[in-house]
Amino acid sequence: MDNNLFSLFSVPTFSEATLVDLLRKRALQQPWLVAYTFLVDGETQEVSLTYQALDQKARYALRQASGLSLAAFLQSMKATGERALLLYPPGLEFIAAFFGCLYAGVTAVPVYPPRRNQRMTRLQAIAQDAQATLALTTTSVITNLAQSWKQEPELAALQCIATDDISNDLASNWLKPEITSNSLAFLQYTSGSTGKPKGVMVSHGNLLHNSALIHKCFGHTPDSHGVIWLPQYHDMGLIGGVLQPLYGAFPVTLMSPETFLQKPFRWLKAISQYKATTSGGPNFAYDLCVDKITDEQRSQLDLSSWEVAFSGSEPVLAQTIERFSATFEDCGFKRSAFYPCYGMAETTLIVSGGLKTDPPVIRFVKDKALKQNLVETATADQEDTRAIVGVGRSPLDQKIVIAHPESLTKCRDGQIGEIWVSGLSVAGGYWKKPQETQQTFNAQLQDTTEGPFLCTGDLGFLLDGELFVTGRIKDMIIIRGQNHYPQDIELTIQKSHSALRPNCGAAFSVEVEGVERLVIVQEVERSYLQKLDLDEVVRAIRQAVSEQHQLQVYAVVLLKTASIPKTSSGKIQRLACRDGFLNGSLDVVGDWTASLQQIDLLQLQQEAEAQCDSMHSKDESQTDGKSFKPAFTEEAIAQGALAEPIATWVVSHLALYLKVSPDEIDIQQPFATYGLDSAVAISLTGELAEWLDCQLEPTIFWEYPNIKVLAQYLEAECHQQREDSFIGV
Structure with missing residues (x-):
């Protein structure tokens, strides 16, 4: 390791013992500095918080009308030491509530509020596991979830508090809690099993140490500026997007994940507008920008200020780096700004990263050997090679070793094994799970007795100090940066149709054209083998997975009874199922794979849009001094002629997203029938809103059951929004 890298990764130091100390320091020294700006609409509508205002919101008043701070309110309830669920949509209210908990000595448990009519299985499991007694949220969330909330005993037992409507009929003074760097700050529940959720115990010391590492690795200064769309309830969005700017005393502009997914241009536009130096996300976000941002939109961007384009949370692909760099080079984007990194909730956030000024490290290896967990270096022009991207090095006071999964001995350089980490950023274990904590957080190398790790x-190897991640030992499925436990998906599938055998299925992911896709392998009940309706079973599986996990199924393989690979003790061998799927060795009775039919979907879309364009008004109207261009003519609306072309548009675009023929889509079938996942639904909403010139909520595809009903609603909504514009609402 050269001297420059040694200097960069020197041991971080910080004088504050807790995040409470840090925010109080910022509020006293830089009270008027804007800390957080949230783009309500993802574009121009802003709300902001200074350090002083955030301190006061957490400590003194959430509203000017309230004389009682959230922290003091919680202390008055004797809540110190308790766990509180934070159920907030993206925005500044979440940040104020998070710090309000810290100021009161309450352990925060960030979770995302379920959509209306969505099952609350995961939320119930987290509330029960965390032993939460409180839920902090907003009045609107309480209203939306009131009916469902009462029906779930774990949730009904919580004291639910709308922090935007705290009463001021009590008087109380905030007292600084007796907390130290070792005190628990929050529980980070990783996206995973609803049956056995695991809350990572993150202390104030963990957060400050990891924040120092990020600050050093990313080269942040008070002149830095962040733009973050990542979920605030997730470690990457919370620690990287909210706490890192606080640690570095630089401003950050925030937006919701939905506004990004609806219109990826908003992300890069914000970077351009606010001259951001740091921003990023999972690999899929960069691909989405390349696929969705038009030439006209690119002409409006100036990305020359972007110094750190971090990429993490899912495998970083070399082709994505090259595509994005080439596409946005004319906008001032520098390829050297790409910053592949690696981390996880159990290490607070970051584990490894590179030099800010260095380009990404890309190596070529033999693909066949890599699939066997062997590393054979190659050159780009050789056959059967794969480009793999390095995710940086470990800071000096944090150690990465590669351990042999079976012998638990240290692997040599260039040898694949399990990635082990030790250091002050490693969290304290899993909440109330001593056995899992011992297994995961207290490993020891058998040949050197070093530990705990x-x-x-994750599987990977070190080469000249650079870490390369190659796969996983665990069965976790990672799609678009989100973790999904296969056993949850498998249980959903086995309940979806009576033809499927219980405890005889496997869910896993495979890489297809550089993207992780979900595959289902499932045994069929013997009594159904002669009368199997493949289409019906596949449709039931796709619908169930879409409804309960918001995932799109890529392939379904139905197996002969008693043929799925199992261990001698009866456990499903998911890896063997995956290998069997890839090499075609499974005993298959029926299968289905999503594939793009040989039809001209683009032509169908153009015909649908032309049909609606003929109904657009060509004239601009003047009302109350405001210029308004109605989306459709009064004649078209009066004749009820919009629903049909809108339905055609949705059918054609849904078919394109799902890579199926439009003939397979029935406008009266539920959306979930087609395996519609959350990212597709939100992205479709954004495109539909732009085409209709109409404001739409990102959850609209979940609010209306099928295309026919949605089209009828949109026809009425277009008319209403047009009327509102004319009367100046």
Whole structure:
């Protein structure tokens, strides 16, 4: 390791013992500095918080009308030491509530509020596991979830508090809680099993140490500026997007994930507008920008200020780096700004990263050997090669070793094994799970007796100090940066149709054209083998997975009874199922794979849009001094002629997203029938809103059951929004 890298990764130091100390310091020294700006609409509508205002919201008043701080309110309830669920949509209210908990000595448990009519299985499991007694949220969320909330005993027992409507009929003074760097700050529940959720115990010391690492690795200064769309309830969005700017005393502009997914241009536009130096996300976000941002939109961007384009949370692909760099080079984007990194909730956030000024490290290896967990270096022009991207090095006071999964001995350089980590950023274990904590957080190398180490469950190797991640030992499925436990998906599938055998299925992911896709392998009940309706079973599986996990199924393989690979003790061998799927060795009775039919979907879309364009008004109207261009003519609306072309548009675009023929889509079938996942639904909403010139909520595809009903609603909504514009609402 050269001297420059040694200097960069020197041991971080910080004088504050807790995040409470840090925010109080910022509020006293830089009270008027804007800390957080949230783009309500993802574009121009802003709300902001200074350090002083945030301190006061957490400590003194959430509203000017309230004389009682959230922290003091919680202290008055004797809540110190309790766990509180934070159920907030993206925005500044979440940040104020998070710090309000810290100021009161309450352990925050960030979770995302379920959509209306969505099952609350995961939320119930987290509330029960965390032993939460409180839920902090907003009045609107309480209203939306009131009926469902009462029906779930774990949730009904919580004291639910709308922090935007705290009464001021009590008088109380805030007292600084007796907390230290070792005190628990929050529980980070990783996206995973609803049956056995695991809350990572993150202390104030963990957060400050990891924040110092990020600050050093990313080269942040008070002149830095962040733009973050990542979920605030997730470690990457919370620690990287909210706490890192606080640690570095630089401003950050925030937006919701939905506004990005609806219109990816908003992300890069914000970077351009606010001259951001740091921003990023999972690999899929960069691909989405390349696929969705038009030439006209690119002409409006200036990305020359972007110094750190971090990429993490899912495998970083070399082709994505090259595509994005080439596409946005004319906008001032520098390829050297790409910053592949690696981390996880169990290490607070970051584990490894590179030099800010260096380009990404890309190596070529033999693909066949890599699939066998062997590393054979190659050159780009050789056959059967794969480009793999390095995710940086470990800071000096944090150690990465590669351990042999079976012998638990240290692997040599260039040898694949499990990635183990030790250091002050490693969290304190899993909440109330001593056995799992011992297994995961207290590993020891058998040949050197070094330890304890965190076992990440990821496979990788070190080459000249650079870390390369190659796969996973654990069965976790990672799609678009989100973790999904296969056993949850498998249980959903086995309940979806009576033809499927219980405890005889496997869910896993495979890489297809550089993207992780979900595959289902499932045994069929013997009594159904002669009368199997493949289409019906596949449709039931896709619908169930879409409804309960918001995932799109890529392939379904139905197996002969008693043929799925199992261990001698009866456990499903998911890896063997995956290998069997890839090499075609499974005993298949029926299968289905999503594939793009040989039809001209683009032509169908153009015909649908032309049909609606003929109904657009060509004239601009003047009302109350405001110029308004109605989306459709009064004649078209009066004749009820919009629903049909809108339905045609949705059918054609849904078919394109799902890579199926439009003939397979019935406008009266539920959306979930087609395996519609959350990212597709939100992205479709954004495109539909732009085409209709109409404001739409990102959850609209979940609010209306099928295309026919949605089209009828949109026809009425277009008319209403047009009327509102004319009367100046």
